[in-house]
Amino acid sequence: MCWQRNKTPARWPDCAGGVGPCSTHDPDHNFVQWCPDADARGSPCENPTPTSQASSTKRKMNCPNHRNQAKPSSGNDDQGSGAGSYGSLTA
Numbered sequence: 496m497c498w499q500r501n502k503t504p505a506r507w508p509d510c511a512g513g514v515g516p517c518s519t520h521d522p523d524h525n526f527v528q529w530c531p532d533a534d535a536r537g538s539p540c541e542n543p544t545p546t547s548q549a550s551s552t553k554r555k556m557n558c559p560n561h562r563n564q565a566k567p568s569s570g571n572d573d574q575g576s577g578a579g580s581y582g583s584l585t586a
């Protein structure tokens with residue numbers, strides 16, 4: 496059974512930023528998330544399961560707008576180079 500996902504407010508306080516404003520929603524539009532059956536069939540199920548989410552705050556990651564952008568500029572190598580460096584989980 497597929498899932499109906501609705502546009503949901505979200506914040507990314509740790510986003511490194513980039514060109515343009517940060518995203519304000521995740522997902523930023525309503526869509527049906529296909530299940531494996533739907534993938535195999537090539538069409539979504541008729542009655543997707545509604546999912547409800549509260550607005551959320553997503554830490555330690557960039558917003559969707561900036562997730563695929565390189566950092567604007569940098570002089571220090573402190574931050575490493577992006578994806579995959581989630582080594583330390585400090586509270």
Ligand SMILES: [Zn+2]
Pocket residue numbers: 496497498529530531532533539540
């Ligand atoms: Zn389905």
Ligand SMILES: [Zn+2]
Pocket residue numbers: 507510511512513516517518557558559560561
């Ligand atoms: Zn951002």
